[in-house]
Amino acid sequence: GFKQYGIDLVYEDTSLEFGFSDVSADVQALKDKKVDFVSTCMDFGGAFKISQGFKQAGGTGMTFYAPEGYRESTIKKYGSQLDGWFFGLGFVPWQSKVLPAGTKAYLKAMKQKGITPSEQSQAGWINANMFVDGLLKSGKDFTQASVVDAINSFTAFSANGMIPPQNWSNGHGPDTQACTAYVEAVNGKFVPRFGKPGQPLVCFPDNPRPPTLDDPYYLPAKTGTTTTTSAGS
Numbered sequence: 001g002f003k004q005y006g007i008d009l010v011y012e013d014t015s016l017e018f019g020f021s022d023v024s025a026d027v028q029a030l031k032d033k034k035v036d037f038v039s040t041c042m043d044f045g046g047a048f049k050i051s052q053g054f055k056q057a058g059g060t061g062m063t064f065y066a067p068e069g070y071r072e073s074t075i076k077k078y079g080s081q082l083d084g085w086f087f088g089l090g091f092v093p094w095q096s097k098v099l100p101a102g103t104k105a106y107l108k109a110m111k112q113k114g115i116t117p118s119e120q121s122q123a124g125w126i127n128a129n130m131f132v133d134g135l136l137k138s139g140k141d142f143t144q145a146s147v148v149d150a151i152n153s154f155t156a157f158s159a160n161g162m163i164p165p166q167n168w169s170n171g172h173g174p175d176t177q178a179c180t181a182y183v184e185a186v187n188g189k190f191v192p193r194f195g196k197p198g199q200p201l202v203c204f205p206d207n208p209r210p211p212t213l214d215d216p217y218y219l220p221a222k223t224g225t226t227t228t229t230s231a232g233s
Contacts, residue, residue: 005213011035020046023053030054030062037063044069048078051085070183072116075190082185086193089181091122091163091201092220095190098198100161100220102129126159133157161220164201179203179219 002009010033013026027050030038040047047066054062063084070087092103094117099107106125110117134151135142151157156165164179181200183190192200199218204210 001209004209016042016046018043018046021049023050026050027053027057027059031057031059036061037065039065041067044071044074052081070190071118075185075188079188083187085185087183087185087190089183090179091119091126091181092161093181093183093190093192093200095183096192096195096198096200100158102126102158102160102162105160106162122162126162129159130154130157158220164203164219174207176205176207177203178206 011029013029016026029035030050031054038050040050044066047064047069051062051064063086065086065088067088069085070089070093075082092100094103094107096103106122107117109125110121115121130151131147133154134147137150137153138146152168154166154168157168158165164177179201180203181195182193182202184193185191194202196218199220201219202216203219204213204216
C-alpha cells in the first residue's frame with residue numbers, strides 16, 4: 001500500500017516481540033533515516049515505548065499513528081506526552097460534535113451505569129443491537145436459523161450510524177470499502193480529525209483499491225445522499 005500510493009518507506013522492523021524493552025536500535029534507525037511519520041501495528045504500550053525512546057534520544061518532529069490506545073484512561077494518564085499521536089477507529093468517535101443515534105444511546109447507557117466507555121463494551125453493544133434487530137425481524141416464532149436469516153437480509157446495518165454500513169446479504173468476504181475515523185491527541189484530549197461535520201469516517205473503495213487517494217467519501221451518509229459503496233456490496 002505504501003509503495004502504491006507513493007509513500008517513501010525508509011525503515012521497517014517486524015522482529016519486535018510482545019513485551020520488548022530495548023528500543024535503542026529502532027530509535028537510532030529512526031533518527032538516522034530522519035523519519036517523520038511512524039505507523040505501528042502493535043499494542044499501545046509497545047508503541048509508546050518507541051515514541052518515548054525517540055523523544056528521550058532527542059528526536060523531534062515525528063507524527064505517530066497507532067491503531068490501538070483510544071481510551072479515556074490512556075489520555076488521562078499520558079496527557080500531553082501523546083501530542084502528535086493519531087489513532088485510527090472503525091467507528092464514530094465519542095468526541096464528535098455531531099453524534100449518530102446509536103452512539104448517543106450507547107454513551108447515555110454507559111453514563112447511567114457509571115461505566116467508562118470502551119471499544120470492548122461498544123463492540124458488545126453493537127453485536128447486541130444486531131442480534132435484537134434480527135430477533136425482531138424474524139418474528140415471535142423465531143429459531144436460531146430464522147434469526148441468522150434475518151441478520152443476513154440486512155443490507156446496510158450500521159447500529160444506527162455507529163459504524164460503516166455493512167451489507168450482510170453478501171458481506172461474508174473481503175470488505176469493499178475501507179473506512180477509518182481519526183482522532184488526534186491534543187493537550188490531553190482526543191480531537192476528531194480529517195472528517196466532515198457529522199461525517200467523521202473517511203472512506204475509500206477497497207478490494208480492489210483505488211488508483212489514488214484523491215477522492216474519499218465520508219460516513220455516516222447525510223439524508224438524501226449516497227455513498228460510493230457499502231461493505232460487502
